[in-house]
Amino acid sequence: MKQLVVYSSQSGNTKKIAEELFRQLPEEKDIFPVSEAPDPGAYDVICIGFWLKDDQPDPASQAYLKKCGNKKLFLFASHGAAKGSNPAKIGMNKAIELAEGATILGTFSCQGEVPQSVIDAAANKDPQPDWLADAPSAKGHPNTNDFIDLSEALTKAGLKTEAREDKGGLIDGSHAM
Numbered sequence: 691m692k693q694l695v696v697y698s699s700q701s702g703n704t705k706k707i708a709e710e711l712f713r714q715l716p717e718e719k720d721i722f723p724v725s726e727a728p729d730p731g732a733y734d735v736i737c738i739g740f741w742l743k744d745d746q747p748d749p750a751s752q753a754y755l756k757k758c759g760n761k762k763l764f765l766f767a768s769h770g771a772a773k774g775s776n777p778a779k780i781g782m783n784k785a786i787e788l789a790e791g792a793t794i795l796g797t798f799s800c801q802g803e804v805p806q807s808v809i810d811a812a813a814n815k816d817p818q819p820d821w822l823a824d825a826p827s828a829k830g831h832p833n834t835n836d837f838i839d840l841s842e843a844l845t846k847a848g849l850k851t852e853a854r855e856d857k858g859g860l861i862d863g864s865h866a867m
């Protein structure tokens with residue numbers, strides 16, 4: 691099974707997730723930033739990573755998602771909004787819509803640290819965006835716990851077999867009572 695990881699990242703958060711995801715994938719695999727991404731046709735599964743901009747996947751990712759309508763996809767994202775919050779769900783649903791016709795194997799998203807300049811600019815907007823109140827709590831994300839959740843999402847999607855890794859200090863939960 692040939693797998694492709696494509697990501698868009700302005701300040702590095704989604705890139706970190708993409709690189710960890712790539713590391714965790716067991717099979718034949720390639721990784722590219724979206725600006726250099728190959729045609730999806732040659733791959734069985736494509737993992738597409740984006741960041742949320744104005745409640746939507748960033749523009750470069752939107753264009754790539756539209757090209758992947760007949761593929762099997764795993765979608766991942768970073769955002770300033772809290773994990774599982776409405777703005778986070780709306781953004782992921784928008785990505786699923788853009789890839790209309792694709793088979794969605796799974797999704798993962800978590801917070802990604804928002805630069806103070808971006809927080810300040812959003813605070814000056816009227817009305818202020820929904821995600822702004824959560825943005826300070828994005829500091830330090832993505833982190834090790836996010837990568838454990840990512841591992842579980844990949845396992846659930848059938849893209850890796852072990853639930854957790856014992857490498858790098860993560861706990862192997864596979865024998866837990």
Ligand SMILES: Cc1cc2nc3c(=O)[nH]c(=O)nc-3n(C[C@H](O)[C@H](O)[C@H](O)COP(=O)(O)O)c2cc1C
Nearest residue numbers: 699700701702703704741744745768769770771802
């Ligand atoms: C111009 C701009 C708009 C943003 N809009 C949103 C948004 O609508 N919702 C949200 O949750 N986060 C928003 N964010 C925060 C980013 O999605 C978040 O910091 C993300 O982790 C950035 O990913 P990156 O480091 O891969 O570029 C925005 C950030 C910027 C710079």
